[in-house]
Amino acid sequence: MTGVEGFMYPNEVGLQWSVLIVLYPFITGLVAGAFILASLERVFHVEAVKPTYRLALLTALAFLIVAPLPLQLHLGHPERSPEMYFTPHSTSAMAMFGYVYLWYLMAVLVFEIWLDYRKDIVLLSQSSKGLLKVMYKVMSLGSDNISPRALHIDEKVGWIVTLIGIPSAFLLHGYVGFIFGSIKANPWWSSPLMPVVFIFSAMVSGIAGVMLIYMATTKLRGRTIDMRCVDTIAMYLFYIFIIDFSLEMLDLIHRIYEADESFRSLDFMVHTQLYIPHIVIQIILGTVTPLVLLFVTQVVKLPEQIRKRIYVISGCLALMGIFAMRWNVVIGGQLFSKSFLGYTTYKMTLVTREGSLVAIGLSILPLFILWALIKLLPPWATEPPTHTAAAD
Amino acid sequence: MNLSRRHFLVLAPAAAIAWKAVLAGTPEQAENYKMSEHWWGMLIDDPKCIGCGNCVKACATENDVPDGYFRTWVERYHVEDEDMTNPQVISPDGGKEGFPVAAEDAGKYFFVPKMCNHCSDSPCTQVCPVGATFVSPDGVVLVDPKYCLGCAYCVQACPYGCRYIHPEKKTVDKCTLCYHRITKGLTTACCESCPTGARQLVDLKNPKDPIHEFLKTHPAQVLKPQMATGAKAYYNGLDGSVR
Amino acid sequence: MNAFKDAGHLFRFAGLFVLAFVVFLLIRGYVVPKSFGQYGHYRGAAIAEIGARPVKYAGHEACETCHTDQANAKSKGKHAHVNCEACHGALAKHADDPAAVTPVKPDSAVLCARCHTATAAKPKGFPQVNPADHSNGVPCATCHQPHNPAIADAGGAK
Incomplete structure (x- = not known):
């Protein structure tokens, strides 16, 4: 119960959705974006991004496993969450979550990874020992058929799965946008553009995330970064970023021009409490700066070393900007009264169930899961660290 | 209100017997009360409100509303210099203990009691992911505390700020229109304790309910009609500055 | 195959x-x-x-079945439409078993002022006074009978 300025309805003073709900669309966004990057190679045959294909899939899986955790932690009764599967309410955007999530996790991501790794799994189950061997055996589902015909079938089926996966990734994240966009009571959220903005910002964050992870893991393994690959990713990042930025600006300009009953309230908020997270971090630092930087790499021929640095900087800024965007949507949407007569404040706690420590923990957790996944299912073919280029 | 006194005279002996059943809980509801015969709502005769806060107190007592949260509350509007877009609104502790004395000749003042509007197209029940909140067959928006996840999506979806997460139960809580009372022939706690008759429980399915005549003869309105929620809390004489 | x-x-x-x-x-x-x-x-x-949740406000009909004198007195005056528990508080327990709870007589200095303290925010027609000026500290009940507050000689309290 912190500072209130003006008038809030008395039940509105405390925020309902905390930083964990900020994290949730951020994480699912990374999943959707990473998957779409992976599908570039698979469906659209962008050969240059091939070194990131498996890494992108594993990244998507690692983040998808973590995605429901912030939601669980936020619920008043986490033990009741299975109700969402047992009695999903057909008119609720949120009820979809369970099913879209499971569909995406099992039918798309796990299945595609399994198909793609099946040959490796079978080979690993033959070469490894002990518990690991058992694990690989289980993962192979007891089938060691890696005849060329079987692998050919896997390839075909995998292509179809990816094809289904693209709209599924859109669905997964588009519906997250719809959860907010469909709330007519909240003018900061209520917008048909919301799902589209969410999808494109998801692609930006996912592509930037995988690009950074690729560069970091390659560096850590002491290999050279495949510049053709990173250049291509950066190009896609740039173009999708432009679409994302245009959509967000369209939304903003539309609001300013229409200036409906909520405008004065929202405008005040953007100029005060949300000024730093919205104008400075999201728009100037998190969007315009990386856009300009990426634009420079597109039009000027820069040496490799500088390009790499620019990519790392703009990737980090983009991630920060997208996180700020989620923050501004989720937290910003609760700072003003639905009476449009006042504002409340949000103060993050440190060690509570919905505090910042938990949030930081949850954002690091996927990286550990990714590390474990990489150990279990190496995305790069060359295990002994002797060869140069990392490619599969 | 005269009506209820006549009721009493006719019903007196019966009322005494029925009283035991009221305290006992469900039996009477199960036997005499038919959900399909009612469609509950509320009439708020705004110019009658004196901002005493009796309704807020009664509600908190009747329903064990936790401190700092409100199933009903009273707002005091102050419209200065005819600027209807910028009203000064206060609701200290939901108006439970009344309001500070307002200065004379400083513009227009008035009170507005607020509560769940028991919308028939309620945006809150629409978004509940599991079916833990619903419009009952007699038109009351209820929460099932044994089924609610506490996701707070409905709190976000209510345009009127009528819902909250119960700090101990960790489930959503809100006005039940005193469902445990109205199904036993009583009125709500807020209506029972309103000294001026500014709040009246209405049954829109009862052709004899005075609400029908009232709505025909008075300029009534619901809150935020642009939200198209099918609100059933009708306000008489509501000022245009009220949100 | x-x-x-x-x-x-x-x-x-x-x-x-x-x-x-x-x-x-x-x-x-x-x-x-x-x-x-x-x-x-x-x-x-x-x-x-x-x-099935428990009722705490008995409702005026329950009160009136026993307290006919007060109900009669009240029905004749300006407080006819003010229900018993608006002033006396929730008393379902008393209604259920009169011996279990003895209602406390409300303090008129607080109770009356709650509704009748003059403020510009109240509807103009509503009887309201500045308690300090109005009675110079004399309790309200000295002149006004709460169940029928009009002062007979003056022809009604304003």
Whole structure:
């Protein structure tokens, strides 16, 4: 119960959705974006991004496993969450979550990874020992058929799965946008553009995330970064970023021009409490700066070393900007009264169930899961660290 | 209100017997009360409100509303210099203990009691992911505390700020229109304790309910009609500055 | 036939799905409350449970069955439409067993002022006074009978 300025309805003073709900669309966004990057190679045959294909899939899986955790932690009764599967309410955007999530996790991501790794799994189950061997055996589902015909079938089926996966990734994240966009009571959220903005910002964050992870893991393994690959990713990042930025600006300009009953309230908020997270971090630092930087790499021929640095900087800024965007949507949407007569404040706690420590923990957790996944299912073919280029 | 006194005279002996059943809980509801015969709502005769806060107190007592949260509350509007877009609104502790004395000749003042509007197209029940909140067959928006996840999506979806997460139960809580009372022939706690008759429980399915005549003869309105929620809390004489 | 054999592992994966789905349906049948869907997409039994919550305000009809004198006095005056518990508070326990709870007589200095303190925010026609000026500290009940507050000589309290 912190500072209130003006008038809030008395039940509105405390925020309902905390930083964990900020994290949730951020994480699912990374999943959707990473998957779409992976599908570039698979469906659209962008050969240059091939070194990131498996890494992108594993990244998507690692983040998808973590995605429901912030939601669980936020619920008043986490033990009741299975109700969402047992009695999903057909008119609720949120009820979809369970099913879209499971569909995406099992039918798309796990299945595609399994198909793609099946040959490796079978080979690993033959070469490894002990518990690991058992694990690989289980993962192979007891089938060691890696005849060329079987692998050919896997390839075909995998292509179809990816094809289904693209709209599924859109669905997964588009519906997250719809959860907010469909709330007519909240003018900061209520917008048909919301799902589209969410999808494109998801692609930006996912592509930037995988690009950074690729560069970091390659560096850590002491290999050279495949510049053709990173250049291509950066190009896609740039173009999708432009679409994302245009959509967000369209939304903003539309609001300013229409200036409906909520405008004065929202405008005040953007100029005060949300000024730093919205104008400075999201728009100037998190969007315009990386856009300009990426634009420079597109039009000027820069040496490799500088390009790499620019990519790392703009990737980090983009991630920060997208996180700020989620923050501004989720937290910003609760700072003003639905009476449009006042504002409340949000103060993050440190060690509570919905505090910042938990949030930081949850954002690091996927990286550990990714590390474990990489150990279990190496995305790069060359295990002994002797060869140069990392490619599969 | 005269009506209820006549009721009493006719019903007196019966009322005494029925009283035991009221305290006992469900039996009477199960036997005499038919959900399909009612469609509950509320009439708020705004110019009658004196901002005493009796309704807020009664509600908190009747329903064990936790401190700092409100199933009903009273707002005091102050419209200065005819600027209807910028009203000064206060609701200290939901108006439970009344309001500070307002200065004379400083513009227009008035009170507005607020509560769940028991919308028939309620945006809150629409978004509940599991079916833990619903419009009952007699038109009351209820929460099932044994089924609610506490996701707070409905709190976000209510345009009127009528819902909250119960700090101990960790489930959503809100006005039940005193469902445990109205199904036993009583009125709500807020209506029972309103000294001026500014709040009246209405049954829109009862052709004899005075609400029908009232709505025909008075300029009534619901809150935020642009939200198209099918609100059933009708306000008489509501000022245009009220949100 | 060969194609079928080479796709065998896919059927294993599909089998897992079917198995999970069957398990899900079994658990669902067991877990979902019986009354769910009785009236709509919710637990029907919840309605009766909410309806069974205890009543704390007895309602004026219950009061009036015993306190006929007060009810009569009140019905003649300006407080005719003010229900008993608006001033006396929630007394269902007393109504249930009069011996169990003895209602406390409200302090008129606080009680009357709650409604009748003059403020520009109140409707103009509502009787309101500045308590300090109005009685110079003399308790309200000295002049006004709370159940019928009009002062007979003056022809009504304003």
